[in-house]
Amino acid sequence: MSNDIALQAIDLVKHFSTGSSGVLGRATNIVQAVDGVSFTLPRGKTLGIVGESGCGKSTLARLVTRLIEPSSGSVVLDGVDITNLSGKALREMRRKLQIIFQDPYSSLNPRHSIGQIIGDPMRIQGIVTRPNEKAEVQDLMQRVGLNPEHYNRYPHEFSGGQRQRIGIARALSLQPSVIVADEPVSALDVSIQAQILNLLENLQKDLGLSYVFIAHDLSVVRHIADQVAVMYLGKIVEVGAAVTVYSNPAHPYTKALLSAVPVANPSMRGLGRRIRLVGDVPSPIDPPSGCRFRTRCWKATDLCAAVEPPLQADGAGRVVACHFPEETPVTIGQSPV
Amino acid sequence: MSNEVVLSVKNLSVVFHTPDGDVAAVSDVSFDLRSGETLGIVGESGSGKSVTASSIMRLNNSVTASTSGSILISGVDVLTADEIEVRRVRGSEVAMIFQDPLSALNPYYTVGKQIAEAYLVHHPHVSKSEARAVTLEMLKKVGIPNPEKRIDEFPHQFSGGMRQRIVIAIALINNPKVLIADEPTTALDVTVQAQILDLMKELQAEFNMAIVLITHDLGVIAEAAKDVLVMYGGRVVERSTVEALFSEPTHPYAWGLLGAVNSLSSSGRGALATIAGSPPSLIALPSGCSFNPRCAYASDVCRTEVPLLRSIGLQGSVTACHLPDVEILSIGHGVASR
Structure with a gap:
């Protein structure tokens, strides 16, 4: 049973303190970046995490890969609690859980050749030995669509899309079981985005990888994800099968988010399908009481301010944190995004 | 057609001279734009869409870039006009908004001061209190809540969407005929992007201005543009x-x-x-x-x-x-x- 679960987050919390240290009696501000997030990633599947800037999705990526330490909660990888690992056990865990970053420019060391960037982690983890390192690296380069003859080149000699392929090859070099991809295509041009998404899907099929795929672009997530979690101000407000969430969103925020995506079809212009959210996302330093979305929600009542809605199943296969979930499916000619 | 042509670009070519060789960023681009209409320019990075935009404002360095062709705005060719004339045109006839609203604003000055400055440059005989009144009016138009208080705040106190509204206020304070918007919503979240696109549409109707909308997002083009240029390789x-x-x-x-x-x-x-x-x-x-x-x-x-x-x-x-x-x-x- 637990063997079918690749990665699990249990009630993860990350609070950052800002401002003065409080030594002089001044109160510090606590940014509640991630506040009680749980999810389960089945093996070989893709969990998409969407939300606007500041919703905590990148913090969540860093928490599950243990690049930062959670304030509380735990992360379970392949049935092992990795929250408190250190030393050798931590290094072994890092082999199985790799991350791909958004910016293909700043995530590669400009002074290292491609051979070093992909080969070093393999040697350090003891996956290859010096004599066959080059052959292994070139094999990986081929696999991600890079020319193996470019083994000795440096990052600046590659385009954005090729650099992202290098980042993917580096993540794959350790034969991980789970890859966390934090906005892996948002810095790329549309035509290149499609190439990278196809590559990620093919690799998943061939190697049985599980992905946590974080993005703000709803159509990208719709394409690649099996399950989708929608985050708002540090919490998951809705989670479910991608098909369900996109065609029949339960949370008002999900519905508003989907309706805001521009449709690449001029004949649908001005059909009034857009829900116009007023204002901005509140500060995570002082989030609203009760439901965090209530300050921008057109359905909010006194109940929403007083009682925080729990994330629970609604009977229609949707898991949502809302006192008044949406009933009607969104009816949009083609498809919303 | 009652709408007059406010921007006419003919055979625009821009070549940058770099140590690695000449970069033909824009080659032989021509288009006309009428008041009240939106022209979308779509293309990938390096397709020449932003250089086309900066040429209209004559922002390219004349030492490192050779520009040829003509760009007529209200009868003035901004490529050949003298600097004084170009300064008059910039801001009052044609204004520009950028992708990143944070780096487009000066962090040391209040937003009110930055908006009023743009107004005072083109209205030198106006008093400061009058300029402030005009600024306040503009802040209301671009949908800044509580403008009386926020006029004296600094850029870092605003969210990304609100900052883009400030940048739009600066651009529109002199009622320009043409607004160049270079990826105006790319740095924003989708819900905020929708707000800004709606705002641009409302203001376009009110001021009857022409918009050049540069974007890589075909969805944004489909929602906002009337005509489209697709650019590739300059x-x-x-x-x-x-x-x-x-x-x-x-x-x-x-x-x-x-x-x-x-x-x-x-x-x-x-x-x-x-x-x-x-x-x-x-x-x-x-x-x-x-x-x-x-x-x-x-x-x-x-x-x-x-x-x-x-x-x-x-x-x-x-x-x-x-x-x-x-x-x-x-x-x-x-x-x-x-």
Whole structure:
């Protein structure tokens, strides 16, 4: 049973303190970046995490890969609690859980050749030995669509899309079981985005990888994800099968988010399908009481301010944190995004 | 047509001189824009869309860049006019908003001061209190809540969407005829993007201004533009109405772009349509049509001759492709209906 679960987050919390240290009696501000997030990633599947800037999705990526330490909660990888690992056990865990970053420019060391960037982690983890390192690296380069003859080149000699392929090859070099991809295509041009998404899907099929795929672009997530979690101000407000969430969103925020995506079809212009959210996302330093979305929600009542809605199943296969979930499916000619 | 032409670009070419060689950033771009209309310019990074925009404001360095052609704004050719004349045109006739609203604002001055400054430059005899009143009015128009208080706040105290509203306020304070918007919503979240696009539409109707909307997002084009230029490798490869671009695209590059977007928006999980390869280096553009190395339909003539823009179809589209009309129209229909 637990063997079918690749990665699990249990009630993860990350609070950052800002401002003065409080030594002089001044109160510090606590940014509640991630506040009680749980999810389960089945093996070989893709969990998409969407939300606007500041919703905590990148913090969540860093928490599950243990690049930062959670304030509380735990992360379970392949049935092992990795929250408190250190030393050798931590290094072994890092082999199985790799991350791909958004910016293909700043995530590669400009002074290292491609051979070093992909080969070093393999040697350090003891996956290859010096004599066959080059052959292994070139094999990986081929696999991600890079020319193996470019083994000795440096990052600046590659385009954005090729650099992202290098980042993917580096993540794959350790034969991980789970890859966390934090906005892996948002810095790329549309035509290149499609190439990278196809590559990620093919690799998943061939190697049985599980992905946590974080993005703000709803159509990208719709394409690649099996399950989708929608985050708002540090919490998951809705989670479910991608098909369900996109065609029949339960949370008002999900519905508003989907309706805001521009449709690449001029004949649908001005059909009034857009829900116009007023204002901005509140500060995570002082989030609203009760439901965090209530300050921008057109359905909010006194109940929403007083009682925080729990994330629970609604009977229609949707898991949502809302006192008044949406009933009607969104009816949009083609498809919303 | 009651709307007058407010911006007329003819045969614009821009070459940057770099240590690695000359970069042909923009080649032979022409278009007209009428008041109250929105022209979308779409293309990938390095397609020349931003350089076209900065040329209209004459922001290119005259030492490192050679610019030829003409850009007429209200009868003034900004490429040949003297600096005093260009300063008058900049701001009052044509204004620009940028992708990143944080770096477009000065962190040391209150937003009120920055908006009023733009007004005072073009209205030197106005008192400061009058300028402040105009600024306050503008803040209300761009939808800043509680403007009386926020006029004295600094850029870091605003969110990304609110900052973009401030930048729009600065751009529109002198009631320009043309607004150049270079990726105005790319740095913003989708819900905020929707707010800003709506705001631009409202203000366009109110001021009857023309907008040049530069973006890589075909969804934004579909929502906001009337006509579209598709750019590739520094050239216009297709010019059409927004309806024609989506119902009858006429250039293989446009087919690739639409194919990628359409396959992404369909609910299927199959492989996405892609354009093979990557955009060309502007230092060493391929001979002939610069799209030919990535084009599935390229033949020998594409590798030797640059295709000229020609009209095609019944929707007034113009395309730069060597393929015969019949073939273009049938493939274009196929791509659009996929």
